[in-house]
């Protein structure tokens with residue numbers, strides 16, 4: 110029997126430290142790297158990130174949007190990037206934020222979670238705004254494929270609060286129910302921005318991982334992540350993209366610095382948040 114995503118994630122967090130590194134081949138970053146904003150440039154960018162960080166980051170998160178910009182050729186680069194990451198042994202979290210009616214969600218799950226798919230990742234981000242129940246097929250598929258879903262709950266962008274707060278409790282309740290009985294983490298993680306000033310959700314019973322984007326350019330620091338998540342910080346995977354991707358020469362060094370800072374702030378022994 111294969112190991113569940115939760116087991117694999119816990120092992121990688123313990124072995125490598127708590128950090129997710131993004132692959133975000135935006136026009137601005139391609140320009141900074143003196144690469145063409147074209148499929149070949151995106152491929153070179155992605156290969157460099159994989160070669161520089163796959164052996165030191167617990168999780169790597171390609172941002173699907175930056176590949177989709179180039180249509181089928183961009184998707185082909187995304188497929189090869191996912192394959193390279195999986196071969197390197199890191200966990201791949203595809204940031205695609207899909208959400209739709211149940212039948213269509215099943216098709217998204219086939220695309221991103223079914224082991225046989227060329228786009229299959231270890232986990233994918235989903236949007237719950239068609240009702241948490243609409244994600245059921247994707248959650249079932251995640252369990253069947255030893256994968257996971259990370260559901261948008263309280264995102265890092267400043268516009269999110271008023272819109273998401275009213276339903277965040279329902280998202281949490283759905284995740285708690287889906288994760289019951291699993292160990293060390295269930296198949297449903299939450300996306301909660303590291304930029305939030307305070308946590309307005311009780312996460313103690315989540316029993317799932319928390320992806321926390323927003324470090325670096327969006328303003329959050331590893332210390333902020335520890336303060337925000339306090340007693341559940343052992344389950345947090347802080348994520349960083351532009352702040353480490355800005356310069357290819359310094360990419361690995363910056364990843365190592367973020368990783369070590371996150372480890373120092375988020376380890377169970379650290380009482381910095383108290």
Ligand SMILES: O=c1ccn([C@@H]2O[C@H](COP(=O)(O)O)[C@@H](O)[C@H]2O)c(=O)[nH]1
Nearest residue numbers: 172264265302322326327349350351352
């Ligand atoms: O709440 C969220 C959810 C996802 N993201 C994504 O993470 C990266 C962040 O990039 P940075 O350069 O580290 O700011 C990007 O792909 C977003 O789409 C997020 O920022 N906030």
